Amino acid sequence: KFNAVSAETPVTIKARKTGFGPVPPAGGTFAPGDAVDTETFKKGQDASVQMQLQCPGNPPYEPTRWNTAPVQGCTNCYAYAANDPDGHHPGTGTRYVQPGQRCGTPMTAVSCAEVLRAAQCDGMIPAPSPPPRKPGYYPVALVVDPGVDYHWYRLDDNCIWSHKPGTTEAKNWDASNNPVTNPETANRNYGTPNYTNFCGYFYVPAGGIRIGQP
Numbered sequence: 001k002f003n004a005v006s007a008e009t010p011v012t013i014k015a016r017k018t019g020f021g022p023v024p025p026a027g028g029t030f031a032p033g034d035a036v037d038t039e040t041f042k043k044g045q046d047a048s049v050q051m052q053l054q055c056p057g058n059p060p061y062e063p064t065r066w067n068t069a070p071v072q073g074c075t076n077c078y079a080y081a082a083n084d085p086d087g088h089h090p091g092t093g094t095r096y097v098q099p100g101q102r103c104g105t106p107m108t109a110v111s112c113a114e115v116l117r118a119a120q121c122d123g124m125i126p127a128p129s130p131p132p133r134k135p136g137y138y139p140v141a142l143v144v145d146p147g148v149d150y151h152w153y154r155l156d157d158n159c160i161w162s163h164k165p166g167t168t169e170a171k172n173w174d175a176s177n178n179p180v181t182n183p184e185t186a187n188r189n190y191g192t193p194n195y196t197n198f199c200g201y202f203y204v205p206a207g208g209i210r211i212g213q214p
Contacts, residue, residue, distance in 0.1 A: 054157060054158065054159065055133075055138070055155060055156065055157050055158070055159045056157060057135065057136065057137075057138065057157070057206050058138040058154075058155055058156050058157040058159075058206075059083045059138060059154060059156055059157065059208070060156060060157050060158075061156040061157070061158055061160065061162055061172060063162075063169065063170045063171065065085060066080065066085060066164055066169070066170040067169040067170055070090050071085045071086065072167060072168075072169065073090060073167050074088035074089060074090055074097075074167075075088055075097060075164065075167070076097050076164065076165075076166050076167060077150075077151050077152040077153075077163055077164050077165060077166070078097055078098065078099055078119075078150075078152055078211060079097040079164075079211060079212065080152065080154065080162075080163065080164035080170060081140040081152035081153070081154045081163075081204065082122075082124075082140075082204060082208050082209045082210075082211045083154070083204065083207070083208030083209075084097075084208050084209065084210055084211050084212070088212050088213075089213070097211055097212040098118075098212070099115050099118035099119045099121075099122060099150075099211075100117070100118025100119070100121050100122060101122075101211065101212055101213055101214075102122045102123075102209075102210060102211045102212060102213075102214060103118075103121040103122050103123075104214070105118065105121055106118060109147075110144060110145070110146060110147050110148060110149060110150055111144060111146055111147075112142070112144050112146075112197055112199035112200070115142060115144065115150045115199065116142060116199055116200065116202075119142070119202060120202075122209060122211050123204075123205075123209045124140070124202035124203070124204055124209070125137070125202055125203040125204075126200070126201075126202060126203075127139055127200075127201040127202055127203045128201070129184075129200060129201055130201070131201040131203065134203050136205065136206050137203035137204060137205055137206060138154065138155055138203070138204055138206060139154070139155045139201050139202070139203055139204075140152055140153060140154045140155070140201065140202050140203075140204055141153045141154075141161070141183040141184075141198070141199075141200070141201050141202075142198075142199040142200060142201075142202070143183065143188055143195035143197060143198050143199060144195060144196075144197040144199055145192075145193035145194050145195050145196060145197070146196075146197060148192065148193045149193040149195070150195075151163065151165065151188070151193070151195050153180060153183040153186075154204070156172070160172045160179050160180060160181065161180035161181070161182070161183050161186070162180065163180070165190075174186035174187040174188065175187040175188060175189050175190050183198070184198050
């Protein structure tokens with residue numbers, strides 16, 4: 001409670017969007033796009049503030065669109081990251097939506113280097129780590145269990161990362177059932193697979209890209 005003030009005190013509260021690193025130290029600089037909110041508290045008022053963070057231009061988190069037939073069985077994590085739910089072969093999402101298929105040079109190994117190459121060939125754009133806001137694009141992240149499986153996450157307009165493992169349901173929590181606020185630190189150990197390797201970030205155009213068989 002604010003009891004040490006005479007009347008009203010304006011309080012500026014700054015918070016970095018989830019998934020974009022720690023809050024800078026006192027006197028530090030916030031990057032463009034960081035959430036900033038200002039509240040005015042009266043003497044004796046509880047100093048509780050709720051902030052709804054937004055990442056405008058990113059895909060909406062809409063699991064009902066992805067978790068119903070035929071979309072769920074026709075798509076996988078790569079289609080989800082590309083925001084490309086429609087028009088894929090029924091029931092064959094894990095075979096017909098693979099990195100590099102669209103551009104004609106499919107991935108040939110389950111490794112960071114090869115999946116990154118194939119995704120870039122399909123139209124994804126390499127991004128720095130962590131990825132700063134880029135108008136007209138949204139970030140996605142790649143992880144790999146070498147030789148076993150790859151997996152993609154995407155940052156939605158609620159500033160939470162979500163993903164769609166294979167032909168299962170889209171969700172925004174990790175292997176510990178915690179919200180994915182940062183794909184680098186999220187629990188990615190599902191036994192088999194265990195996505196131990198964080199490969200990096202890409203940008204995807206805001207409307208998504210078409211992937212899978214041409």
